[in-house]
Amino acid sequence: MKLDRPTRAQHSETIIALIDVVFFLLVFFMLIGRMDATAPFDVDPPFAITGRDMPAGGATLAVSRDGTLALDGTTIARTELDTALARALAQDSDLRLRVNAHRDAELRHVLPLVAIAEAAGIKDMVLVVTPASQP
Amino acid sequence: MASSVKLGRPRRSGPLISLVPMIDVMLILLVFFMVTSTYLNLDMIPAMRQQERAGGSGLASGGTVLIRLAADGVPVTQGRALSHDSLSALLTERLADDPLTQVLVLPSGAATTQALITVMDTATRAGAVRLRVIRLEAQP
Numbered sequence: 001m002k003l004d005r006p007t008r009a010q011h012s013e014t015i016i017a018l019i020d021v022v023f024f025l026l027v028f029f030m031l032i033g034r035m036d037a038t039a040p041f042d043v044d045p046p047f048a049i050t051g052r053d054m055p056a057g058g059a060t061l062a063v064s065r066d067g068t069l070a071l072d073g074t075t076i077a078r079t080e081l082d083t084a085l086a087r088a089l090a091q092d093s094d095l096r097l098r099v100n101a102h103r104d105a106e107l108r109h110v111l112p113l114v115a116i117a118e119a120a121g122i123k124d125m126v127l128v129v130t131p132a133s134q135p
Numbered sequence: 136m137a138s139s140v141k142l143g144r145p146r147r148s149g150p151l152i153s154l155v156p157m158i159d160v161m162l163i164l165l166v167f168f169m170v171t172s173t174y175l176n177l178d179m180i181p182a183m184r185q186q187e188r189a190g191g192s193g194l195a196s197g198g199t200v201l202i203r204l205a206a207d208g209v210p211v212t213q214g215r216a217l218s219h220d221s222l223s224a225l226l227t228e229r230l231a232d233d234p235l236t237q238v239l240v241l242p243s244g245a246a247t248t249q250a251l252i253t254v255m256d257t258a259t260r261a262g263a264v265r266l267r268v269i270r271l272e273a274q275p
Binding site: 015018019022023025026029030032033038045046047048049050051052053054055063098099101102103104105106107108110111112114115117118122123124125126127128129130131 | 242245246247260270272
C-alpha cells in the first residue's frame with residue numbers, strides 16, 4: 001500500500017496579504033490614537049450639548065471628585081500649581097490649559113483654578129466635557 | 136573551429152531577510168496599540184478667551200440676567216427657583232427682546248461642575264452669546 005504524502009502548499013501570497021492587513025491596522029491605530037497623560041484618579045467629565053471639538057495639544061489639569069489636582073498625569077498640590085504653570089508657560093507661551101474636572105467636583109475646587117491660571121499668565125483655557133445628545 | 140559560449144542565467148536567490156520576524160514585530164505593535172489605546176470622545180467649552188480679557192468687563196451695554204446656582208444645582212433668578220425648562224423659556228424671552236443680553240451665572244461653591252455646565256448649556260441653547268461665570272472672593 002502506498003500512501004501519498006500531501007504536497008506542501010506555497011504560503012508566500014497568503015503571508016503578503018496578512019502583512020498588508022496588519023500594516024493597515026497598525027497605521028490606523030497609530031493615526032487615530034492620541035497619546036495623552038491620564039490622571040492617576042477617575043475623572044468623568046460633565047455632559048454638555050453645546051461643546052465644541054477638542055483641539056489637540058496643551059496641558060491637562062485634572063480635578064478629581066474630592067478636588068485633588070493632577071497636571072499632565074502627575075498629582076500636584078494646589079499651592080504648587082502656579083509655579084508649575086509658569087514653568088510650562090516658559091516653554092510654550094501660547095499654552096492651552098484643559099481643565100478636566102469630574103462632573104461631581106464641587107465648584108469651590110474648580111473655579112479658583114481659573115484665577116490661578118490667569119495669574120500665572122494662561123491666556124487660553126477650556127473645560128473638558130463629554131458630548132451629550134439633545135434631550 | 137567553432138566555440139560555443141554558454142551564458143548561464145544567474146540563479147535566483149531566495150529572500151535574504153525572512154519576513155517572519157517582521158510579522159511578529161508588527162503583530163506585537165498592533166496588539167500594543169489596540170490594548171493601550173483608550174478612545175474618548177471629548178468636547179470642550181472655552182473658559183477664558185484672550186479677546187474677552189482685553190475687552191474689559193462688557194457690562195456697559197445690553198440688559199443683564201443674573202442666575203444664582205444653588206448648592207443643590209437649582210438655578211435661581213430674581214428669588215425664584217426655576218426648572219431648566221423654565222430658565223430656558225425665560226432666557227429665550229429676554230434674548231428675543233435684546234439679543235445682547237448678558238447672562239451672568241453666580242454659582243455656589245458647593246454646586247457641582249455638572250450643574251454649572253447644565254446651566255451654561257441651557258443659556259447657550261437659548262441663544263445667549265454673552266455668558267459669564269462670576270465668583271465671589273473673600274477679602275481679608
